[in-house]
Amino acid sequence: MCGIAGAAWLNDGRPLTEEVLQRMTDAIRHRGPDDAGTYLSENPHGAHAALGHRRLSIIDLSAGHQPLSNEDGTVWIAFNGEIYNYQELRPDLEARGHRFATHTDTEVIVHLYEEYGPDCVDHLRGMFAFAIWDENKGRLLLARDRLGQKPLFYRHDADRLLFASELKALLQVPDAPRELDPQAIDLYLAYQYVPDPYCILKGYNKLPPAHRAVWEKGHLTIDRYWRPPYAEPVIGDQSPAQWRESLRETLTEAVRLRMRSDVPLGAFLSGGIDSTIIAGLMQSLSEQPVHTFSIGFPVKEFDETSYAREAAEKLGTNHHEYIVEPSAIDLLPKIIWHYDEPFSDSSAIPTMYLSEVTRREVTVALSGDGGDELFAGYERYQAVKLAGRLDVLPGWLRKMFGWEIWQKIPSSGEQKSLPRRIKRFATALGQSPELRYLRWIGIFDRDLRDSLYTRDFAAQLDHALTDSVLLKAYDECPDRDFITRTTCTDVLTYLPFDILKKVDIASMAYSLEARSPFLDHHVAELAARMPIELKMLGGRGKVILTETFADLLPESIQTRKKMGFGVPLAPWFRAELKDLLIDSLLGETAQNRDIFRRESVQGLINEHMDGQWDHSYRLWNLLCLEHWCRTFLDDVS
Numbered sequence: 001m002c003g004i005a006g007a008a009w010l011n012d013g014r015p016l017t018e019e020v021l022q023r024m025t026d027a028i029r030h031r032g033p034d035d036a037g038t039y040l041s042e043n044p045h046g047a048h049a050a051l052g053h054r055r056l057s058i059i060d061l062s063a064g065h066q067p068l069s070n071e072d073g074t075v076w077i078a079f080n081g082e083i084y085n086y087q088e089l090r091p092d093l094e095a096r097g098h099r100f101a102t103h104t105d106t107e108v109i110v111h112l113y114e115e116y117g118p119d120c121v122d123h124l125r126g127m128f129a130f131a132i133w134d135e136n137k138g139r140l141l142l143a144r145d146r147l148g149q150k151p152l153f154y155r156h157d158a159d160r161l162l163f164a165s166e167l168k169a170l171l172q173v174p175d176a177p178r179e180l181d182p183q184a185i186d187l188y189l190a191y192q193y194v195p196d197p198y199c200i201l202k203g204y205n206k207l208p209p210a211h212r213a214v215w216e217k218g219h220l221t222i223d224r225y226w227r228p229p230y231a232e233p234v235i236g237d238q239s240p241a242q243w244r245e246s247l248r249e250t251l252t253e254a255v256r257l258r259m260r261s262d263v264p265l266g267a268f269l270s271g272g273i274d275s276t277i278i279a280g281l282m283q284s285l286s287e288q289p290v291h292t293f294s295i296g297f298p299v300k301e302f303d304e305t306s307y308a309r310e311a312a313e314k315l316g317t318n319h320h321e322y323i324v325e326p327s328a329i330d331l332l333p334k335i336i337w338h339y340d341e342p343f344s345d346s347s348a349i350p351t352m353y354l355s356e357v358t359r360r361e362v363t364v365a366l367s368g369d370g371g372d373e374l375f376a377g378y379e380r381y382q383a384v385k386l387a388g389r390l391d392v393l394p395g396w397l398r399k400m401f402g403w404e405i406w407q408k409i410p411s412s413g414e415q416k417s418l419p420r421r422i423k424r425f426a427t428a429l430g431q432s433p434e435l436r437y438l439r440w441i442g443i444f445d446r447d448l449r450d451s452l453y454t455r456d457f458a459a460q461l462d463h464a465l466t467d468s469v470l471l472k473a474y475d476e477c478p479d480r481d482f483i484t485r486t487t488c489t490d491v492l493t494y495l496p497f498d499i500l501k502k503v504d505i506a507s508m509a510y511s512l513e514a515r516s517p518f519l520d521h522h523v524a525e526l527a528a529r530m531p532i533e534l535k536m537l538g539g540r541g542k543v544i545l546t547e548t549f550a551d552l553l554p555e556s557i558q559t560r561k562k563m564g565f566g567v568p569l570a571p572w573f574r575a576e577l578k579d580l581l582i583d584s585l586l587g588e589t590a591q592n593r594d595i596f597r598r599e600s601v602q603g604l605i606n607e608h609m610d611g612q613w614d615h616s617y618r619l620w621n622l623l624c625l626e627h628w629c630r631t632f633l634d635d636v637s
Helices: 018-026 086-095 105-123 182-191 240-258 273-284 305-315 328-339 348-359 380-390 395-408 417-427 433-441 446-452 463-476 482-492 494-508 521-529 543-548 555-559 569-573 578-586 598-609 616-634
Strands: 002-010 035-040 047-055 075-083 126-134 139-144 153-157 160-164 211-216 219-224 265-268 291-296 318-323 364-366 513-515
Touching (some): 002 018, 002 075, 018 047, 086 105, 105 126, 182 446, 182 616, 240 273, 240 521, 240 543, 265 348, 273 364, 291 305, 291 348, 305 318, 305 555, 318 348, 328 348, 328 616, 348 494, 433 463, 433 482, 446 463, 446 598, 494 513, 569 598, 578 598, 598 616
Parallel strands (some): 291 318
Antiparallel strands (some): 002 160, 035 047, 126 139, 211 219
16 A cells, blocks of 8 residues: 655646655655655656655565556556456466566556556556556546545646645645635535545545546546446346355455455454454455454443454454543544544544554454445435335425424433434435435534524535535436435445545554455445345345355344444533533634634534533534644644
8 A cells, every 4th residue: 555646747837846746755654654756757748747656565565666667668657556456467468568577566557558548447456546657648647446445636737737645745735725615614514524526625626436537738637437337237037045146256256355465464353244254254265363453442332342352253363452542632633634634424533543553463454344335234224215115205294294203302412322313314304315315414414504604604605516416426326226326325425435535544544554345346346236125124234245144243243233433422522522622613713714603603512511412423523624724724834
């Protein structure tokens, strides 16, 4: 795993110097502490490029220096990621006359580009973000993997294209603008992240998953090269047993490929279905006990260590268990700096801890990420199913029914999660299925956001654009049952913009490579074509996973309720985070930004402190935003 940075420009454009390129790669040293390299072209055709690289050595430890070129030095690459099928691709390339100088997966991409140009991405099975400079054509190709495991930021001006694995690298360029984008703030408050292709700063973008960008003669063209095939359901005589056989075979192969490594590897093991399956398949493919890792918390409702321990005992892994006392005060500055943009998924806190302790023993860890989205594992899909049954009623009747439920459920912030979820469910019954789902998953709905913003700030916003992120994803998902369309939407949005960003940044903060077999595109394509009846049955999700891999799953894990990977934010804000919260959100520094109305923020804090309602995730959202502003806008010399 690595970090990349660089630029492309024309003769009359602004060149990127060696010194600036070095500063860009130094800013992402954590992504690759083992080696560094740069390349600056001397192109006689009027276009120039600079490529920078930081390396975390995983494959061919002695010969993987980057940037790396083809035989005659006309094609250069800076690559971040892993290509799991590189050994299978190499013989064909050698038969076509390509000569290899290393045993790395990176060199395979270079020769694939020579054969197929930008279509080289179609042959890759892995996670990646890379830049290829074609000296002869004066062309820069940027590409990102299908499901969005590896990040790529860019800034395209009239005379130059800049790119990097992380935004902080782009900000090392002299005179790099740092102007806040109001629309990105609205997106962040709605979703708890800034979705691709948007960026928190004006003039910057993120290349979306499954996209490639070609810069040539100063022009930038971006296109999508892959979509999950939800529009291609398998209809016919394929039996459930045949689906299970295909799933077992495909996922096992995905795990086998991800166990290729020249450094120690292990697996995250939470004790849930997904991580237990991955650890179990790893153990079945290994002659030695696999190292597995879990963390626990002193707060019982956030601790899964007993399930992880039970899974490890059944599978026979070499299990490492750590009990941590999570501290948002201690981790907040680290989270803000590493995530580059405001990001308020609080499970980043335990993910950071897990990555830190795992890196003490191994350099690569496999995870179960993607199982919930691909196989309908989230409990909210049950709410989608229930609400769908009510959609036969007129909208006004659904709204009245929801109001009756709302009135009967208490509002106390100390209540259990089930009544809170029922109340949240009820508030959106009168809306369309798509807007209803947006209201359920959102942090601040449109009305709450409007109540927070100052008049001048609100005047700059387009709420329809914010809603459209989810609505456009629904439009891209085919006309199948609404639960399948919703899981498809999550695969296109929540999975890459939240889950995968969280894991990539947290793991790379400690120079740990995280690999996700469920995100192998062969597994994702199989899941996309699968009928929803195999994934959901009654009140249960991930049914086919449980049935297919029952031999790896302890009975208690097969039947347990899903537990989120979270931290006790609600009591924190009433205790150790109280002073920080009030000083940060109600102080003069925050108020001078003229984004939020002080009385509205004060109202949220009062309702939470008084126990009227649990606003912990909203307050964490605002707290992360304010401290991001202090780190990236205020603390700039």
